[in-house]
Amino acid sequence: MRIESPRYTERFGSVRINDVQKVLELDAGRDKELPLHEKIAVQKIEENTIKDIEEKMAIVIPIKDEKLQLFEGVISGIPHECLIIVISNSQRKGVDRFKMEQDTLNQFCHFTRRQALIFHQKDPVLAQALKEADYPDLLGKDERVRDGKAEGMIAAMFITMMAKKKYVGFVDADNYFPGAVLEYVRCFASGFSMAKSPYAMVRILWRYKPKISAGVYFKKWGRVSEITNGCMNSLISHKTGFETEIIKTGNAGEHAISLKLAEILPYASGYAVEPQELVSIFEGFGGVSPMAHPTAAKHGIEVFQIETRNPHLHEEKGEQHLDEMLLLGLGTIYHSPLCTEETEQLILSELLQQDAINPSEALPKPHLSAPLKKINLKRFTEVMEKHVKSYSALEGE
Amino acid sequence: MRIESPRYTERFGSVRINDVQKVLELDAGRDKELPLHEKIAVQKIEENTIKDIEEKMAIVIPIKDEKLQLFEGVISGIPHECLIIVISNSQRKGVDRFKMEQDTLNQFCHFTRRQALIFHQKDPVLAQALKEADYPDLLGKDERVRDGKAEGMIAAMFITMMAKKKYVGFVDADNYFPGAVLEYVRCFASGFSMAKSPYAMVRILWRYKPKISAGVYFKKWGRVSEITNGCMNSLISHKTGFETEIIKTGNAGEHAISLKLAEILPYASGYAVEPQELVSIFEGFGGVSPMAHPTAAKHGIEVFQIETRNPHLHEEKGEQHLDEMLLLGLGTIYHSPLCTEETEQLILSELLQQDAINPSEALPKPHLSAPLKKINLKRFTEVMEKHVKSYSALEGE
Numbered sequence: 178m179r180i181e182s183p184r185y186t187e188r189f190g191s192v193r194i195n196d197v198q199k200v201l202e203l204d205a206g207r208d209k210e211l212p213l214h215e216k217i218a219v220q221k222i223e224e225n226t227i228k229d230i231e232e233k234m235a236i237v238i239p240i241k242d243e244k245l246q247l248f249e250g251v252i253s254g255i256p257h258e259c260l261i262i263v264i265s266n267s268q269r270k271g272v273d274r275f276k277m278e279q280d281t282l283n284q285f286c287h288f289t290r291r292q293a294l295i296f297h298q299k300d301p302v303l304a305q306a307l308k309e310a311d312y313p314d315l316l317g318k319d320e321r322v323r324d325g326k327a328e329g330m331i332a333a334m335f336i337t338m339m340a341k342k343k344y345v346g347f348v349d350a351d352n353y354f355p356g357a358v359l360e361y362v363r364c365f366a367s368g369f370s371m372a373k374s375p376y377a378m379v380r381i382l383w384r385y386k387p388k389i390s391a392g393v394y395f396k397k398w399g400r401v402s403e404i405t406n407g408c409m410n411s412l413i414s415h416k417t418g419f420e421t422e423i424i425k426t427g428n429a430g431e432h433a434i435s436l437k438l439a440e441i442l443p444y445a446s447g448y449a450v451e452p453q454e455l456v457s458i459f460e461g462f463g464g465v466s467p468m469a470h471p472t473a474a475k476h477g478i479e480v481f482q483i484e485t486r487n488p489h490l491h492e493e494k495g496e497q498h499l500d501e502m503l504l505l506g507l508g509t510i511y512h513s514p515l516c517t518e519e520t521e522q523l524i525l526s527e528l529l530q531q532d533a534i535n536p537s538e539a540l541p542k543p544h545l546s547a548p549l550k551k552i553n554l555k556r557f558t559e560v561m562e563k564h565v566k567s568y569s570a571l572e573g574e
Numbered sequence: 575m576r577i578e579s580p581r582y583t584e585r586f587g588s589v590r591i592n593d594v595q596k597v598l599e600l601d602a603g604r605d606k607e608l609p610l611h612e613k614i615a616v617q618k619i620e621e622n623t624i625k626d627i628e629e630k631m632a633i634v635i636p637i638k639d640e641k642l643q644l645f646e647g648v649i650s651g652i653p654h655e656c657l658i659i660v661i662s663n664s665q666r667k668g669v670d671r672f673k674m675e676q677d678t679l680n681q682f683c684h685f686t687r688r689q690a691l692i693f694h695q696k697d698p699v700l701a702q703a704l705k706e707a708d709y710p711d712l713l714g715k716d717e718r719v720r721d722g723k724a725e726g727m728i729a730a731m732f733i734t735m736m737a738k739k740k741y742v743g744f745v746d747a748d749n750y751f752p753g754a755v756l757e758y759v760r761c762f763a764s765g766f767s768m769a770k771s772p773y774a775m776v777r778i779l780w781r782y783k784p785k786i787s788a789g790v791y792f793k794k795w796g797r798v799s800e801i802t803n804g805c806m807n808s809l810i811s812h813k814t815g816f817e818t819e820i821i822k823t824g825n826a827g828e829h830a831i832s833l834k835l836a837e838i839l840p841y842a843s844g845y846a847v848e849p850q851e852l853v854s855i856f857e858g859f860g861g862v863s864p865m866a867h868p869t870a871a872k873h874g875i876e877v878f879q880i881e882t883r884n885p886h887l888h889e890e891k892g893e894q895h896l897d898e899m900l901l902l903g904l905g906t907i908y909h910s911p912l913c914t915e916e917t918e919q920l921i922l923s924e925l926l927q928q929d930a931i932n933p934s935e936a937l938p939k940p941h942l943s944a945p946l947k948k949i950n951l952k953r954f955t956e957v958m959e960k961h962v963k964s965y966s967a968l969e970g971e
Contacts, residue, residue, distance in 0.1 A: 179686050202686045203756045206654030219685050253883050257603030289576050289599045355883040356753020359600045389786050486650045486752040
């Protein structure tokens with residue numbers, strides 16, 4: 178893979194936010210030593226380097242009643258060396274869709290000779306393990322993991338820790354193009370290979386997100402992304418005193434985190450999860466408040482934003498969730514201790530303009546779960562390991 | 575890449591037509607020795623094997639006034655080791671679109687450090703070289719290469735021969751997904767790696783070709799493909815006496831040929847070019863007439879049909895060309911010396927049913943150009959080489 182070198186980096190305390198880097202070439206050929214003059218503008222990420230990182234990476238696919246054809250396509254695009262972790266909150270009563278997902282995954286793994294894990298979000302063992310390991314933050318009143326993509330993502334990160342992986346990436350299950358999924362994962366690996374700090378995050382920016390109505394229109398920015406990015410940049414600008422447009426991936430669902438970083442961040446529920454990750458990084462390491470983690474602060478936190486070559490084409494879920502996404506995303510910024518009055522005003526005026534809030538309404542405060550490191554991983558692993566066969570795709574062969 | 579093993583092969587004289595093989599996994603991980611039991615059902619094509627073939631392959635992109643964004647995406651998806659050959663018949667008067675294509679290609683090659691060639695179909699030197707090399711078949715009355723995608727493809731194959739490549743593949747310039755283009759080329763390489771004969775062809779079958787109207791419908795078969803394949807299968811069935819459905823890629827635009835095979839086939843004009851390739855193979859090596867090329871017949875001709883994981887989404891050109899495509903494609907079968915009365919009747923009734931022909935109308939006979947080996951390659955190269963700098967993307971750097 179060939180990718181632009183980071184041409185501009187914004188610093189905020191010990192956070193280094195790299196400007197968008199575009200993918201130039203999906204396949205950059207055989208491993209070779211490059212003449213130095215190319216490296217100025219372009220990075221060639223060698224196949225071997227990518228595979229070294231993929232071996233240490235789990236790819237989490239949260240799924241909820243998605244079409245099985247799309248799910249099958251998505252898993253076929255995930256590089257072989259990655260561990261696939263599916264966290265499903267699909268229907269089990271009546272038509273057992275979770276069972277169908279299991280079957281699809283098992284068949285795929287059977288023919289491709291690879292390992293994968295699949296869990297249901299409401300699995301009693303998973304809930305029990307979290308409880309016994311002193312991490313009840315994800316559990317609802319019924320003593321099961323609560324609904325929500327964010328809760329599934331967090332549970333899957335514990336599995337990633339249990340599997341001793343160094344990186345975790347997230348990919349949605351409703352992507353139409355396996356080739357785009359492959360590119361996301363290669364972007365994750367390329368980002369980590371460029372990182373100088375073990376505390377790193379890679380967020381994907383889509384080149385286009387085609388809108389389908391009569392014809393195809395290659396839209397670059399969605400409304401929600403544009404507003405969220407704008408408000409997040411306002412947050413940074415008013416702290417540093419220099420206006421910036423550096424954040425372009427505030428809502429990035431496709432993203433990856435090094436486990437070292439993942440373990441020390443708190444996580445928000447619902448659609449707030451992705452923007453909150455950035456807000457938590459700014460709060461913890463922006464240098465305004467005391468550093469949240471001295472070792473991480475010493476290494477620095479690195480954020481990469483990588484623009485794919487493939488457009489993003491996925492199942493349309495309608496417009497309803499967009500307002501909720503906007504509201505919850507902006508809530509993470511609004512309620513941050515870093516948020517100045519200027520940014521508060523900007524957020525309120527954007528929300529009113531979008532008719533996403535009533536003038537008398539308060540902004541929802543994100544519900545935060547504790548950083549992952551709070552868990553007793555040994556205990557979690559002990560409880561889960563007894564049942565690991567039932568989660569594993571190649572078992573019984 | 576992981577791909578199904580050829581499970582069924584139909585033999586027609588010395589032609590071996592393999593049934594469709596599906597791609598299972600886009601990235602099959604590091605090179606390893608496989609335990610034998612997997613090979614029964616699945617072939618893992620190692621990265622090294624793929625790259626060995628890509629180094630010997632030219633990818634031809636015929637282009638005619640396509641959107642530059644799409645063209646740029648397509649070239650970014652072609653594996654680095656392949657030689658890119660663009661053959662353009664785009665507008666030069668007024669807005670010089672050819673110049674814009676050249677600029678796009680040059681910029682891409684500058685940053686990715688790769689070699690590419692770009693020619694205009696009406697280039698006077700190209701016409702002169704063809705004339706002096708005793709291959710005037712492509713030239714029109716104005717002593718330039720005639721219009722038509724097929725003519726461009728043939729000219730590009732001579733360039734491929736000049737560049738001493740072993741394989742040539744064709745990819746359209748209007749594909750929306752660079753990741754799909756990457757998969758096509760990897761399928762080409764995978765097919766050639768499975769071939770036992772140096773006379774081989776790989777044809778791509780799309781998993782889905784989404785139809786966009788209000789929503790997205792994942793269509794598998796188009797009307798034209800279904801009819802063309804049916805008639806081609808009828809042609810074979812009535813010669814062998816066993817009904818077959820083996821041909822599923824009669825119209826495949828995305829396909830690749832080993833140069834050894836490419837050099838001994840005649841080529842039809844226009845939309846007839848892809849179906850005619852198969853018809854010519856059946857005529858030359860089906861064993862009904864004397865073998866067209868004894869050495870090739872001895873090795874056998876191998877046809878692979880590979881089904882991609884990615885859907886095929888490209889620029890919609892409207893419905894008009896579909897009838898022409900149908901008519902010209904069926905013309906290649908109808909006018910073949912192999913065509914029996916049953917198949918003739920089938921073709922006529924299909925065309926009447928589709929309103930693609932009048933009852934009194936005769937079917938168009940394909941216009942055939944001589945096999946490539948007729949050219950005086952030495953002379954062609956001599957004329958072209960003097961100007962090769964002006965065609966080459968990295969020249970002047």
